[in-house]
Amino acid sequence: MQRLLAIAGLTWKAAFRFRLFVVIAVLLLGSVVGLPLLIKDDGTARGCTQILLTYTLSVITVLLGLSTLWLSCGLLARDIEECQIQVVAVKPVARWQIWLGKWLGIMALNAVMLALSGASVYGLLLWRAARLPAEEQKTLRREVLVARGSLKPPTFEREIEAETDRLLEERLKQGASGAVNLREVRREIREQVKARDQLVPPSAIRQWEIHLGLLKSSLRDQPLHLRIKFNAADKSPSGTFIGLWQVGAPRQTQLWRSQPMSLAPDTFHEFEIPPNLFDENGVLTISFANVNNTSLLFPLEDGIEVLYREGGFGLNFARGVGIIFCWMALLAALGLTAASFLSFPVAAFFSLGVLTVALSSGTLANVVSDRTIMGFNAETGVAGHSIADTVIVPAFSGILYVIHLATQTATIPEWFAKLLPAGVRESLSGALPSPARPFSPVDALSTGRSIAWTHLGLAFVQIVLLLGGIIGLIGTSIFNRRELATAQGTQ
Amino acid sequence: MNSRLKKFLLVALAAALLSGVAQVQNRMNRDREALGLTRVQPLENAPPVLAFTTVALGGFRGLISNLLWMRATELQDEDKFFEIVQLADWITKLEPHYTQVWSFEAWNMGWNISVKFKSYADRWRWLRRAIELLRDEALRYNPDDILLYRELAWIFQDKMGKNTDDASLYYKRQWAEEMQQIFQKKTPDFDELIHPRTDAAEARARLLREKFKLDPAFMKEVDERYGPLEWRLPEAHAIYWAALGTQIAKDNPTRVNQNDLITLRRVIYQSMLLSFQRGRLELSPLGFEFGPNLDIIPNVNDAYEQNFAEDDIYKGDIQKAHRNFLRQAVYFLYANDRLAEAAKWFRYLGEKYPDKRILDDDPNSLPGNLTLDQYAVTRVQEDVLDTSRDRMKAAIEGLLSNSYRSLIQDEDERAAGYKNLARKVYESYKSHTPQGRAEAMGLEPFEVIDKSVLNRLLDPDRGIPPEIRALLRTKLRLPAEPAPGKSEAAPAPAGTAK
Numbered sequence: 001m002q003r004l005l006a007i008a009g010l011t012w013k014a015a016f017r018f019r020l021f022v023v024i025a026v027l028l029l030g031s032v033v034g035l036p037l038l039i040k041d042d043g044t045a046r047g048c049t050q051i052l053l054t055y056t057l058s059v060i061t062v063l064l065g066l067s068t069l070w071l072s073c074g075l076l077a078r079d080i081e082e083c084q085i086q087v088v089a090v091k092p093v094a095r096w097q098i099w100l101g102k103w104l105g106i107m108a109l110n111a112v113m114l115a116l117s118g119a120s121v122y123g124l125l126l127w128r129a130a131r132l133p134a135e136e137q138k139t140l141r142r143e144v145l146v147a148r149g150s151l152k153p154p155t156f157e158r159e160i161e162a163e164t165d166r167l168l169e170e171r172l173k174q175g176a177s178g179a180v181n182l183r184e185v186r187r188e189i190r191e192q193v194k195a196r197d198q199l200v201p202p203s204a205i206r207q208w209e210i211h212l213g214l215l216k217s218s219l220r221d222q223p224l225h226l227r228i229k230f231n232a233a234d235k236s237p238s239g240t241f242i243g244l245w246q247v248g249a250p251r252q253t254q255l256w257r258s259q260p261m262s263l264a265p266d267t268f269h270e271f272e273i274p275p276n277l278f279d280e281n282g283v284l285t286i287s288f289a290n291v292n293n294t295s296l297l298f299p300l301e302d303g304i305e306v307l308y309r310e311g312g313f314g315l316n317f318a319r320g321v322g323i324i325f326c327w328m329a330l331l332a333a334l335g336l337t338a339a340s341f342l343s344f345p346v347a348a349f350f351s352l353g354v355l356t357v358a359l360s361s362g363t364l365a366n367v368v369s370d371r372t373i374m375g376f377n378a379e380t381g382v383a384g385h386s387i388a389d390t391v392i393v394p395a396f397s398g399i400l401y402v403i404h405l406a407t408q409t410a411t412i413p414e415w416f417a418k419l420l421p422a423g424v425r426e427s428l429s430g431a432l433p434s435p436a437r438p439f440s441p442v443d444a445l446s447t448g449r450s451i452a453w454t455h456l457g458l459a460f461v462q463i464v465l466l467l468g469g470i471i472g473l474i475g476t477s478i479f480n481r482r483e484l485a486t487a488q489g490t491q
Numbered sequence: 492m493n494s495r496l497k498k499f500l501l502v503a504l505a506a507a508l509l510s511g512v513a514q515v516q517n518r519m520n521r522d523r524e525a526l527g528l529t530r531v532q533p534l535e536n537a538p539p540v541l542a543f544t545t546v547a548l549g550g551f552r553g554l555i556s557n558l559l560w561m562r563a564t565e566l567q568d569e570d571k572f573f574e575i576v577q578l579a580d581w582i583t584k585l586e587p588h589y590t591q592v593w594s595f596e597a598w599n600m601g602w603n604i605s606v607k608f609k610s611y612a613d614r615w616r617w618l619r620r621a622i623e624l625l626r627d628e629a630l631r632y633n634p635d636d637i638l639l640y641r642e643l644a645w646i647f648q649d650k651m652g653k654n655t656d657d658a659s660l661y662y663k664r665q666w667a668e669e670m671q672q673i674f675q676k677k678t679p680d681f682d683e684l685i686h687p688r689t690d691a692a693e694a695r696a697r698l699l700r701e702k703f704k705l706d707p708a709f710m711k712e713v714d715e716r717y718g719p720l721e722w723r724l725p726e727a728h729a730i731y732w733a734a735l736g737t738q739i740a741k742d743n744p745t746r747v748n749q750n751d752l753i754t755l756r757r758v759i760y761q762s763m764l765l766s767f768q769r770g771r772l773e774l775s776p777l778g779f780e781f782g783p784n785l786d787i788i789p790n791v792n793d794a795y796e797q798n799f800a801e802d803d804i805y806k807g808d809i810q811k812a813h814r815n816f817l818r819q820a821v822y823f824l825y826a827n828d829r830l831a832e833a834a835k836w837f838r839y840l841g842e843k844y845p846d847k848r849i850l851d852d853d854p855n856s857l858p859g860n861l862t863l864d865q866y867a868v869t870r871v872q873e874d875v876l877d878t879s880r881d882r883m884k885a886a887i888e889g890l891l892s893n894s895y896r897s898l899i900q901d902e903d904e905r906a907a908g909y910k911n912l913a914r915k916v917y918e919s920y921k922s923h924t925p926q927g928r929a930e931a932m933g934l935e936p937f938e939v940i941d942k943s944v945l946n947r948l949l950d951p952d953r954g955i956p957p958e959i960r961a962l963l964r965t966k967l968r969l970p971a972e973p974a975p976g977k978s979e980a981a982p983a984p985a986g987t988a989k
Contacts, residue, residue: 047573239606262657267607
């Protein structure tokens with residue numbers, strides 16, 4: 001441990017020698033202080049806080065990410081190029097200890113920078129919030145400066161899948177042509193089955209039940225927020241539809257009825273509902289009356305959601321910064337690994353290249369979902385085809401999976417799940433959230449959503465231990481085999 | 492030569508050349524504009540940061556603007572609007588002469604984003620932001636672009652003026668409250684705003700010029716040409732900005748697209764129609780009330796006639812709209828007991844469109860086949876099934892006014908009949924108002940409309956003559972009118988007319 005700490009100490013000294021610490025600290029603090037002066041917000045305290053959080057945390061992530069890559073590439077590569085590593089390597093310290101020591105040093109540096117800039121952002125937000133009128137402060141603390149958990153009605157995934165399979169089988173028995181695209185037909189049937197649970201026809205009332213479970217006692221006397229979203233079958237001249245809501249079960253709980261609400265489709269709306277509207281079993285009943293002339297569709301995934309206060313903003317903010325710290329750990333590992341076998345400029349270029357590929361995951365996702373690199377013509381419904389698809393699509397799929405490990409909670413690939421014993425498969429499925437949840441601290445913090453400890457834990461396991469560990473193993477093993485005393489290009 | 496002297500001479504030469512080139516640049520800019528050599532005008536009135544950015548980034552501005560645009564679209568798709576103001580600011584600043592960018596951003600804020608919010612206050616904030624973007628910034632950098640005037644006028648006419656948005660009454664109320672700071676009297680005193688003599692008038696004139704970017708001298712001109720207008724209502728501002736656009740088009744005839752000019756003129760006569768239909772604003776304890784502005788009928792008629800004379804492409808459509816306007820004008824005048832004027836416009840309608848029917852459901856209803864009375868009564872019957880809030884309000888007010896006038900003439904039964912009919916029309920409209928749209932389409936309680944009509948009749952300044960007021964008060968068993976200067980609580984209708 002002492003050896004690791006000694007190498008980490010040397011890393012700190014090098015960072016100060018390069019004046020990197022001072023420059024990055026000034027840039028980070030400058031952006032935190034300067035951005036609020038430059039940014040235009042939408043005129044609300046909520047909007048102002050959201051944009052401040054988004055811009056300052058994004059700038060911190062970008063600045064720190066780039067400096068981490070640069071520092072990790074530079075420290076090791078330049079040590080090798082300038083032969084300083086030869087002095088260290090002859091000491092009684094293993095190569096992996098040198099590598100890990102540098103990583104620890106960079107991460108300690110990152111920890112200090114993140115703590116400094118994070119504390120500045122947090123302090124700035126609280127300072128600005130304290131200067132607002134009491135009513136706005138209340139709104140802010142209710143909707144943004146808070147950690148809110150969420151509950152949704154059951155999505156009946158299993159029942160929908162079973163019903164879809166039954167209907168598909170029925171249609172096949174009825175003699176559907178074998179030439180049809182079965183995957184597409186199944187998707188269509190699935191959507192039809194789902195629509196039954198999502199659709200609210202004109203003049204109809206739909207009811208949802210949300211089970212609060214163990215939370216029912218902690219949510220007593222707490223106002224909740226309803227977050228809703230719907231799609232409309234038709235357009236309305238005003239661009240909005242009328243929504244009438246009732247929360248509570250008749251003759252069992254108190255009832256709350258909304259005034260007619262003017263609601264736009266395809267967008268999220270949030271409104272507060274009074275406390276204690278759930279029954280003794282912790283079931284919250286929500287009803288919607290469609291008084292419009294067109295059908296409205298509430299998506300099963302995010303159509304109805306109840307938000308509740310799970311904790312304070314401070315700890316949530318710290319957890320969000322924790323996820324950013326995990327990303328820095330991965331970048332440090334990537335930079336050190338690149339510098340283990342490449343010169344500084346090439347290592348920096350290589351690391352930035354990898355980062356660019358990771359950031360363009362949208363393009364990769366399109367190729368994987370279209371199953372071709374030739375693109376999909378939405379008008380004709382025809383996908384292109386290339387012989388290269390057989391190699392590129394699985395390769396992209398693999399790269400995308402690795403990128404997703406760093407950006408969202410893991411899912412078990414189907415092919416891998418089949419190889420696992422049933423017990424292991426079930427326990428893994430139980431441990432991982434479904435569907436996958438993104439690691440997006442900036443989004444979560446700016447919308448007042450809770451970043452759970454388990455979420456941060458998963459981020460640490462996936463990003464630092466798994467991805468960082470694998471990259472680190474590759475890096476240390478290359479560094480271990482590298483001939484450090486050969487003539488260097490810069491000599 | 493001494494190197495220090497050489498450096499000094501070189502610096503002096505550089506300064507002289509820089510100063511010289513600045514002079515040449517100004518002349519070149521003038522020539523460019525005069526000869527129409529480029530579509531990109533030099534940026535004027537821009538703050539230093541913007542001027543520097545547009546020059547320093549050069550062609551890369553478009554690239555950055557595209558990236559920002561993509562981010563804005565992505566965020567909007569995800570319902571994240573808090574960043575849109577900043578992104579719109581950057582995008583428009585990167586392309587300050589690109590009219591479509593300004594008009595798209597304003598339209599996006601005013602129409603697309605505003606309705607995404609369920610709170611009317613939030614919607615108003617976005618609508619105001621759209622107005623500010625065009626009025627305070629787009630026109631600052633592009634003062635001669637008439638499309639921007641049209642876009643600004645369109646926000647007042649369509650988004651604020653019409654009743655399609657559920658929050659439209661809220662918008663009108665907010666705008667009226669803002670304008671109330673300047674136009675405290677019903678009839679604005681433009682001369683006081685043009686040449687303020689008191690500190691209060693000076694403050695109001697400054698507010699008008701600096702915040703709302705309105706020129707009181709031009710407002711006076713607009714009011715004289717198209718008014719009298721109610722400047723607390725959005726239609727007057729739609730007319731103002733459209734009229735300013737046409738004025739600028741006249742000053743720059745070579746740079747004007749004729750189609751843009753036609754749309755500007757259309758905004759004027761369409762807004763005048765709206766002003767006629769509900770361009771009267773009354774303040775009551777319950778808030779704002781709107782009613783028809785019958786005094787601008789001659790000017791609305793002139794605007795229509797001028798427009799179909801100048802617009803060959805849509806002449807037929809404008810004439811159709813003109814005929815509909817005349818039919819409404821006759822009916823509104825009749826319903827408000829301005830029978831002589833109603834008869835005059837009815838005659839005019841017959842002369843102008845003798846072969847066009849004047850009742851929708853009756854093919855034989857040519858102007859020559861119907862009397863004014865027959866036409867008006869049939870229109871009331873049609874209106875009972877109508878769903879236009881403004882036409883309905885005008886009809887009800889007219890019937891109530893007729894009721895009180897009948898009472899004055901000792902025709903109590905007829906008065907009761909009118910009032911009964913007004914109540915039936917009110918109830919019928921109320922039952923046809925869609926559920927949940929009461930705020931946008933609904934009327935004030937019947938008693939409030941009734942009281943407002945009576946107040947207008949009994950108004951010592953603008954109501955009926957004093958001896959007739961006294962008669963009406965007696966019939967309604969109201970106390971005698973207080974002496975001038977003494978205030979009186981609003982009277983409540985009583986007696987037979989109740």
